[in-house]
Amino acid sequence: MTQTSTQVEIKPRHMSFPFSDDLKEQNFWGGNIVLSVFAGALSSTFPPGEGEFIESVRNYRDQIKDETLKQQIKGFIGQEGHHSHQHKRANLILKDLGLDAVRLEKHLEKDLKRYIGYKRVTNKFRLAMTVGMEHLTAIMAEHILTQPEVLSGLNPSVQELLYWHAVEEIEHKAVAFDVFMLCENDQKYLQRVLRLMSFLFSVRITCYMVALLIWARKRPSWKELKGFGSFMFNKKTGLIPGIRSNYKDYFKPGFHPWDHANQDLVEMWKEKMYRPEHDLGLQRANAKEKAKEQKNLNDGLPA
Numbered sequence: 047m048t049q050t051s052t053q054v055e056i057k058p059r060h061m062s063f064p065f066s067d068d069l070k071e072q073n074f075w076g077g078n079i080v081l082s083v084f085a086g087a088l089s090s091t092f093p094p095g096e097g098e099f100i101e102s103v104r105n106y107r108d109q110i111k112d113e114t115l116k117q118q119i120k121g122f123i124g125q126e127g128h129h130s131h132q133h134k135r136a137n138l139i140l141k142d143l144g145l146d147a148v149r150l151e152k153h154l155e156k157d158l159k160r161y162i163g164y165k166r167v168t169n170k171f172r173l174a175m176t177v178g179m180e181h182l183t184a185i186m187a188e189h190i191l192t193q194p195e196v197l198s199g200l201n202p203s204v205q206e207l208l209y210w211h212a213v214e215e216i217e218h219k220a221v222a223f224d225v226f227m228l229c230e231n232d233q234k235y236l237q238r239v240l241r242l243m244s245f246l247f248s249v250r251i252t253c254y255m256v257a258l259l260i261w262a263r264k265r266p267s268w269k270e271l272k273g274f275g276s277f278m279f280n281k282k283t284g285l286i287p288g289i290r291s292n293y294k295d296y297f298k299p300g301f302h303p304w305d306h307a308n309q310d311l312v313e314m315w316k317e318k319m320y321r322p323e324h325d326l327g328l329q330r331a332n333a334k335e336k337a338k339e340q341k342n343l344n345d346g347l348p349a
């Protein structure tokens with residue numbers, strides 16, 4: 047049985063963010079180069095990482111008979127595919143600004159290909175990695191949507207990209223988990239893999255930040271380091287204190303991602319932050335609707 051919340055629709059939104067309008071500075075995050083390379087390092091991991099999430103779930107797709115979960119897998123694949131596309135666009139702009147996120151993207155892509163080739167890397171391990179990473183992204187998403195002001199130093203297009211990405215991470219946070227539990231049912235294994243992934247992911251992001259700084263020939267000032275330290279560790283608004291308790295819940299027996307019932311954050315985003323003009327899917331739907339109305343008018347039918 048799947049426990050995935052059926053109250054949340056997993057709906058891919060085809061957004062387009064005007065990065066080139068306002069992403070013009072190398073230290074685009076509040077004039078702080080350390081925060082900027084942090085955003086660049088994270089963004090570089092999304093296209094290859096999300097591609098692997100999709101593949102690892104697809105490996106199990108044929109075993110799923112539950113219609114709801116099948117639909118949710120479809121939504122998950124659509125959302126992750128589109129996140130990957132938008133981060134690729136952002137990475138190209140960052141490259142033009144001298145932060146070569148595209149080079150890092152290729153590096154991770156190559157690494158992933160190599161490790162998937164190892165015989166010991168099973169489908170179970172790949173899916174468990176995805177489940178672990180989905181937990182990390184979902185709890186980070188909750189942090190930034192609960193305290194949206196932590197991104198206030200960012201330019202609007204990147205802010206909007208991250209809020210939208212966060213919302214969809216919440217919507218689909220339990221899909222890989224449900225597939226894993228239905229097909230493998232091994233929560234202890236998930237816990238071991240999350241410990242490993244947390245370590246590997248932190249090391250990779252740190253190395254990628256250093257690489258971006260070296261390639262851009264930038265030496266951060268003390269003030270910039272302090273700003274980054276505050277973003278990460280400030281007791282009230284820091285990322286690490288903000289996600290700590292949710293992170294630990296993964297290790298509770300019987301944990302399910304929807305134990306963190308945060309559907310209200312999706313509603314809050316729809317009401318206060320969603321910009322339909324960036325939603326290409328909505329624009330297309332509206333255009334179709336208008337064309338239909340026009341056709342009805344021409345045919346003399348009520349619109």
Ligand SMILES: [Fe+2]
Binds near residue numbers: 096126129211215
């Ligand atoms: Fe994503």
Ligand SMILES: [Fe+2]
Binds near residue numbers: 126180183215
């Ligand atoms: Fe995700």
